[in-house]
Amino acid sequence: MSMQAIRDRLGTVRGQDLSDEALAQETVALAEDILRVAQMNQKDKEKVQAEKIAGMIEDPNGKALTIALCDQAFRSHKPARIADQIQYLVKSYGMPRYMKQWEQVALGLAGVIGQVIPQVVVPPFVQRLRHETEAVILPGEEEPLQAYLKKRRDARISLILNQLGEAILGEGEAERRQQAYLDLLAREDVESISIKISSIFSQINLISFDHTVELIKEQLRLLYRTAMAHQYRHPDGRETDKFINLDMEEYRDLHLTVDAFCQVLDEPEFLAYYGGLVLQAYLPDSYEIQKSLTEWSLKRMERGGAPIKIRLVKGANLAMEKAEASLHGWAQAPYDSKPQVDANFKRMITYACHPDRAKAVHFGIASHNLFEIAYGLLLRSVHQIEPYITFEMLEGMANHQ
Structure with a gap:
């Protein structure tokens, strides 16, 4: 399957008078073709991201925690305040099941050890959050x-x-x-x-x-x-x-x-x-x-x-x-x-x-x-x-x- 095959499929219907049934059948077939080509071109990094999003959808509490973190972790410029909020959110929602084990450990440490040495623990955590969103949020600098x-x-x-x-x-x-x-x-x-x-x-x-x-x-x-x-x-x-x-x-x-x-x-x-x-x-x-x-x-x-x-x-x-x-x-x-x-x-x-x-x-x-x-x-x-x-x-x- 290639982009040329998709173009050829579109070319065969160009200017044609399709019935509703024929249009529906062509739509399903074309969607399948597009999906195959897209999957062939999907990069490893994009596959990892897709798997993570799929896992988050199946984890309602983890999804709620992630939204709350993205909403609240950037509000304060004080590491101690951020650490306190992280700990509060984890206690409120629980540890996200969709996260990998090392990510769960990092999240827990950010909230607990961040209470003791926030200047050391919190900045890398916030930077990681920024990294996770950089694909959809363009830099303003x-x-x-x-x-x-x-x-x-x-x-x-x-x-x-x-x-x-x-x-x-x-x-x-x-x-x-x-x-x-x-x-x-x-x-x-x-x-x-x-x-x-x-x-x-x-x-x-x-x-x-x-x-x-x-x-x-x-x-x-x-x-x-x-x-x-x-x-x-x-x-x-x-x-x-x-x-x-x-x-x-x-x-x-x-x-x-x-x-x-x-x-x-x-x-x-x-x-x-x-x-x-x-x-x-x-x-x-x-x-x-x-x-x-x-x-x-x-x-x-x-x-x-x-x-x-x-x-x-x-x-x-x-x-x-x-x-x-x-x-x-x-x-x-x-x-x-x-x-x-x-x-x-x-x-x-x-x-x-x-x-x-x-x-x-x-x-x-x-x-x-x-x-x-x-x-x-x-x-x-x-x-x-x-x-x-x-x-x-x-x-x-x-x-x-």
């Missing part, structure tokens, strides 16, 4: 970041950078985060960034919806102007505006983000700007919003405007949405079951892969599920819309795929 961006550029892989950190607590922090995004856009080696409105504006008020949208639009205008002022030179010599993708987590941000996005890009100053946003398939609202965005983009292009891009994700905030709904006694915003989410994901891919729509709304399928990827690849080939449909994955999660 200038030299290593610059080297990494160059490495990916040379490999013809586009990166969308996302600043770590979730919702901010005040306008001072919002201004600092906004400046960090502006600094990224000004870099010659950065092509695209992803932002959340909750990270650049702290005073979100759904009761005052229109007023909140107006304030968000002010922030977006500044970002879009900066993106248009700093062109990105592609390896083939083309120059384009920097790309900004509007991300979101909480359901409350969905309609605010969509309204602000459309209203700003409808303004004459930004009519030619190619912008994007995320839709989450686990929200029932997303399909109808996708359709309305497509109709809006088609009309915008008739006025001489640029197309837009939608990135489709499953949604990663289910636990918080469930908790919030439970606390307030209302129905949760996301679907209740995974089959509903998966069905909506495929429905949205199917809608996006119509040739006329795809020209107005470029589509990024963000998934590590090979069946979803295979389904998207087949529809893209069937409708001959390869330039408009792309695939996105999280850095370091499954690089062999």
